Amino acid sequence: MPRCQRIKSEDAIYHIMVRSISEISLFEDDKDKDKYLFCIKQYQEIYNFKVYAYCIMPNHAHLIIDSNGADISKIMHSINLKYALSYNYSHNRHGHLFQDRFKSKIVHNENYLITLSAYIHNNPLKVKGYENQPEKYKYSSLKTYLGLEKDSSGLLDETYLMNILDLNVGRTRKNYLKLVSLCNEEKWNKEIEFQDEKTEYRSERRVLIRDFNPEDILEFIAKETQIDKLLFCIRYNKKSNVVKALAAIMMRSLCNIKIKDICNILGNITQSTVSRLCTLGVNLISTNEEYKNLFDKLICQQVSLVP
Structure with a gap:
């Protein structure tokens, strides 16, 4: 039976859930959880998406992601593939790690967003030792929203949700914690999943338009x-690999084109080569000071050209 087409929107906020296949834990220990958060952060620098909330559990994870104009499938495929490869290498295993595709649901209004965040932050109540204190769970964004700890990783964008909740007031933080404690599985199914969500959700968020011209990226x-530019199509050259890697990941993130289009632009290379170049591009931009601000610089340059 064919799978249903995923519902996507350029300006959407998504509830994302990933789960492992039944016989193993998705995260064996804290190191695995740290790796997954690192993968999210690494591709966040590439795709410029925002994370409003998260909770990493032993066999699954919940995320609220503002795609900021990017394709959510590209984002999650990149994150999950990198993590799966790392997990299999670390634990000396082969084969699939994730259960089917990731699940996604579009957030249509602010009430849904607030209750969704509470539901996600409620998850640690199922973990031994955190039954009455979910705010102490390390791999959840709740502690940041309650003002107990700052997000030192830079992964979380808490401003948007905090403005909706008005969490600058201590009493409001306590009320939000109460909501988290009350938002159990049964209430979630009854009050959230089946409520009318047809009203279109528009907010004051500014969304990055992903319609950059590939030629402009190559010039940049x-x-x-x-x-x-001649080196973009030369093979087996170190300098050529660098510029092609940067071009591949920037076109993958900022252009409304497919991988096969990138193959043609970079000299009729294979899709697997583009994937390898994208991996190299991620590493260059996330670890090399020379290339670290390339995305921001290009985006600012393009915005300044808009009349």
């Missing part, structure tokens, strides 16, 4: 790296 990279 050539200028920033001071490497001739």
